[in-house]
Each structure stands twice: as C-alpha cells, then as structure tokens.
Amino acid sequence: MSIHSGGTAKIASLQIWGKGYRVTADSEEFQRYIPHQLPQAPSLEAAASGLSWGRVLELLYPLTERELAGQRCLLVDPTGLIAFSFSHSEDKHRRPSLVVTAAFVAINWEEDDGLGDIAAKAVALAQRLSLAYAGVFKGNPENVSVQLRQGAFLPSRFFELMEEEADRSVDWHSVFSAVKQWRGVVGVATTKLLPLGANIVLGTRFEAERALQQFAVDGYFDVREKEIHPLSSGITKWKSPSSREPVSLQQLSPTVTSVSDLRPVVEALQSINRSLDRLVDVATQIVDVFRDKRKK
C-alpha cells in the first residue's frame, strides 16, 4: 500500500512491537505485531527491524511511566520521518513488558510546509497509541491474540494526522528549522532513546557529551538557543543561499571580506560559547550537590 502525502492531509503508517504474542515468524522474543510484513525496499520504516532491541529496552525498563512518556525519538531521511514511543505493559504472568509504536510519515523536505507540525502530530500519535496498546496488551488477552494472528487487530495501519493533537513537549518547529540546516542528521532523540539511531541529542551539552561515550552522537539541539550545536564532524552545515552566490557579496562592497576569512572568528566564538556552557553545567551540578546535602 502506498504512503500518502501532501498538504495537511498527512497519513502515518504505524508499526507496533511488543512481547508475549507470537505473531511474525521472522522476529525474536520482542516481536513486530503490525504489520506482518514490511516493504522489501530499504527504507526508514525498516529501520526498526534491524535494531538490537535488547540494548534499547534495557535502558527503558527502569524508567517510571512518567519518565518513559517523556522520551522522544524522531529519525529522518530524505523520504520521511519516523517517531517512536514506548509504554510499560505486562505479560500474562504479570511480568513487565514494553510496547513500542512507530509512526512513519512520508515528507517532501523542499515542498512540505509545517514539517514541525507534521513531526509534532506523528510524535503525538505514536505516544497516544503506545499508551492505548499498553492497556490492550496487558495480560495478553486471548481475543487480542486471535486478532493479531488473523490480521484483524488493525484493519488498516494508516492513520490520518489531521485531527491529531500536536505534541507540545518539544518545539518541533524549531527542531526542524535547525535540522534542515545540517547535513548528516539522522535523527533527534532524548538520551535514553539514542540506541534507536538518532545522532542529535534533545538535551543539554552536558547530556550530549555524556551520551557521546556510549553512542554515535554528532551534536545536540539546544532548547534555549533553538539551534543544533555540533560535537563532531559527522554533521556539517549546508551552505547558506548567500554563500552559494559569493558574487553578490563582492558586489555589495569591495571591502567585505570573504566568508571563508571569517571562519576562524566564528570557530573562536563557538569555542568560547562551549566553554561558557560547560561552566554553566558545572555550576549547576555544584548547586545540585549542595541542595542534596541540605536535604539530607
């Protein structure tokens, strides 16, 4: 089935993963319930199939429901975006399990207006459904098992985004404005969901640098400045439209120096900025330590 796109009538295609039902033969203990088969061609939708789920899930089990609901992950490629969401559930022996939903939306990076809105709605859909399915799968009821096996659980895995309430916990408009400026961005995520493959941390520089020790992090999205700051050469800024036309700069004034001449200055400023950020983080930690001691 084709994925629809265009205007505000975006449609998300859904994947559901969980534990406790044997549905798809090609998966291990943590299984993809919906769809039974993914498109053969390599795509962003297939990203979840190649994941090492054990590594992903071990970070999430200890989280409280509230902490888990606060995690965000959005992967992107030239064809679209995919949002992941996780919720706690229980198997039939009342052991904790996790339910994962992933909502893929085809997008056109050049022509689609309001990518941030599309992302916010895809995130909200994934989250709403993961919470709902956590309830549906709890205790592994038999009627759900029958429906999953017969393919009657979800007659269509395509969901309209039109009436979806947008996710407001992250400023997705700013995130997408920033993402569009950088080449090499694979996805943005909070630290606990970095194992899904995102290379930009939604968090502070401190969190990003700590995550760098475990995951392939190339930068972080600074919520305050609404910008992506690189931490490696894995991401590079796309040339701005003005730098693609150096002639016009020269024409403006003969005394204007070339853009490349300013790079050392920009780098020095960025370095100062990073140092300041580190100082702020250290100061924050010191304050936290004092506060903790006072509480004790």
Add this chain to the structure above:
Amino acid sequence: MNRDPRNDLLLELPAGEWADVRVQSQPTGMMASREWAILAKARWLRKGGKSAFIKFIIPAARGAGPDTEWITGNSRLKQLEQRLLALRELGERIPLVPLLEVRLSERGLLIAMEEITPLQDKIERGGQRELSLKVLECLDPMAERGADWFHFDICPNNIGVLPSGRCVLIDVESLYLREDACFSVTVPAWKSFRAPSFLANEVADALAARGRPALPGFDVALAQKKTCYEVALAAAECVLGPLRLAERHLSESGLAQWVADSDDSDPVVLFWRQQLHGLVTGAQTPSIQALAQEMRQVLSSNRQVVPSPRSRQQVNFPNNRLEVLPPTQEVVSAVLPQSQMDGWEAEWKLIQPRARALRAGRLGYAEVADYKLMLEQLSVRYPDRREVWDELLLLSISYLKDPAVAEWFVKSALERIPGDLELERQKTIIQNWAAERRNVNT
C-alpha cells in the same frame, strides 16, 4: 451451549482501533428490553481518539419469534447496514451523529458512533437558551442540505450534543432518507407520543389508511410536519424545562400545566410560550427556519416579542389577574355591536383577529379584558360551541394563569356540554392545579 454475545462484540471490534471497551450493564431502549442488542462505550483510536458509543445488534437466531425476526432478521440487518453506510456518506448534510463504524458480520451488526451528551441531560440541568437555538438550526428538516431525511422519534433523549456543540440525532436506525415521494421504512413505527393531539390523530388516520401491516412508503409532507413539531418542542424544552406528559398527547391544558411555573419575565420564555400555543392548537404549522430566525433576534437583541416587562407592569398583565365576571347579557350587549350578531360563523370570524393577536402576544391588558368579554358573550349566545369554551380556557390557563377562572369556565362548559370527555379531563387537571395553587398559597 449458547454463545455470549459480549464475547462476540469483543471479537468483532478490532482491538487496535477500539480501546477501553465497557459493556453497559443496564442498557435502555426497545432493543435492550428484548435483548436484541448490546450497548457499550469505548475509545476509538483514530482521528485523534474519540469517545464512542457502540450498538451491537444480535441477529435473530433460527426459530426466533416473529417480532425478533422482523427487527433483527438477517434481511433487515442487511438493509439497515446499507442504509447506515449511505447515511454515513452524507456526513454533515444530515443531522445524524457521526458514524465511526458500521459493519455486518455473522456475529451481528456493529454500529459505532461518536459519543454525545443527551439533550435530555442538558434540559434537566436547565438554562439552555443558546442550545434551544442550536436545536432549531441543526435539526431543521427543510434546511437546504441536499438530503431529505425523516426520524421516527425526535425527543430530547434521541437528540445529542457533540463536543463541537452541534446537535445531532441518535437512535440511528430511526433515520430514513427520502426515496422519490416517500420514505421507505423497514419498521413502520411512527411514535407520535409527543405530537399534539390533532397531529397524532392525523398520523393515526394516515396509518389506518395504509392497512395492517402498514405499507413501507410514508408520506413526505406528513413526516416533515411531524418532524417540525417535534423539533420545535425539543427546542422549547431547552428553555421551559422538561415536558412530562400526563396525557397521551400534548393538549392545551397539558401545555398550560407545563408552562405554569416558568419565569414569564424572561423574553425567551415568553417567546416559546407564545409559539407553543399556536403549535399545540394547530393554528400554525411551525417553520423551523422562521422560529430560529426569531429566536436569534430575541437572544441577540433581547427584543421583546411579547409585551415587555415594563409594558406588562404598566398594564398589569398577566400577573394582576382580571376580575372574573360570569357571562351576562349586559356584558354581551356592552361589547358586541348588534349589527354583527348575525350567526355563529360570522361572529366567530369576527373575533379571529383578536385570537391571532393574543397568540402573537400583541394584546395589552385592556385588549385582553375586551377579548375575554367578547368570548363570554359568545358563550352565552352559543353555549354548546366547544370552540368558545376552549378559547376561554386557553385565555384563563395560559394568559391569565388563574386556576379559579379556569375552573369556573370548565364547570360552566360542562353544564352546557355534559359528558364531554376532553372537558372532564381538563376539569380534573385544572382542579389539581387549583388545589396545588391553594396549597402553595396557604
């Protein structure tokens, strides 16, 4: 072993689209009373997630009785499914609750609709003036939506208010679309419980003419007339409070009892009281569009369509009641010019402008007093004419709101027309009303 239909419902609902399914323990309505259907609430996971109401009709088993076969037999369920699918396609062109899913399988017919707040609940809470207008705007059967529809049973329990504020009809099986010059129905149940007596009789006559069992094609004009009455009545209840019928159908005396305790200083209340008199007596067929237009004006500009509180104060109407005078020949000669006393029809015709002006709320205190004297004169001259007594009762009950006056007139009427069952019934109601009023006063 018998299958549990609740399990059938769970199997029928795709769990990936429906969450939090709660079967209602004590469903209401015709189908529930015969265990023809299961009702449930659930959350639909599509379109942002919506609260939903589900009706799951269980097909008639082999060997079922004739009623069950008629209502839930396979052929009717198939027809019903097709009709509901066609209605769903029309979207907001008809005032039907949004249907989220309609599906027929061997287990039963699944009808899932958006959850609403029943209008009845809102009416019970009181003070629904804006909603009164909304009912008129949303449920006008003559509105140019491009689809003629008919609903068997329009009442506040079958009208719902969506979260958006739009009023829609529930009891979806009762809604039909026009086919050529009639409504082809699968169950001919007119349900005229709330219609005024004259209209209920009209409907009964129409049904009788079709034979038994009634033929499936129903006349469009009569259907629309009934719909207009029922919509107007529901809109009035939003302002006047719930209508609790003591009689089989709504009559003038029933109406008088209903509106007796309403606040007549409120222009919206007065608007509906005035309109209802015309509707119940059949003096006017309601145009929902016109009612909505007037209602809009009353609400927006607080314009007084009936005598304003100020003008009422000046003329002491209707709080200061008229003195009751028994009909006398002296009074007659004082009011009606002799030249016009040339027969019942002419004299009755003579007072019709006053009758219309009374219903339109255009009569001041002095004019109402004059009109009452005219009627009293006619009652002396033509003591066996029910029309005169009816008009006097209307005047005393709904405009003067005086049970003592009404009691006097109904007793006088029965002296002249003994054994009249309708008058006897009215007398009982009026006496109860008078007793209640006396209790309140003491």
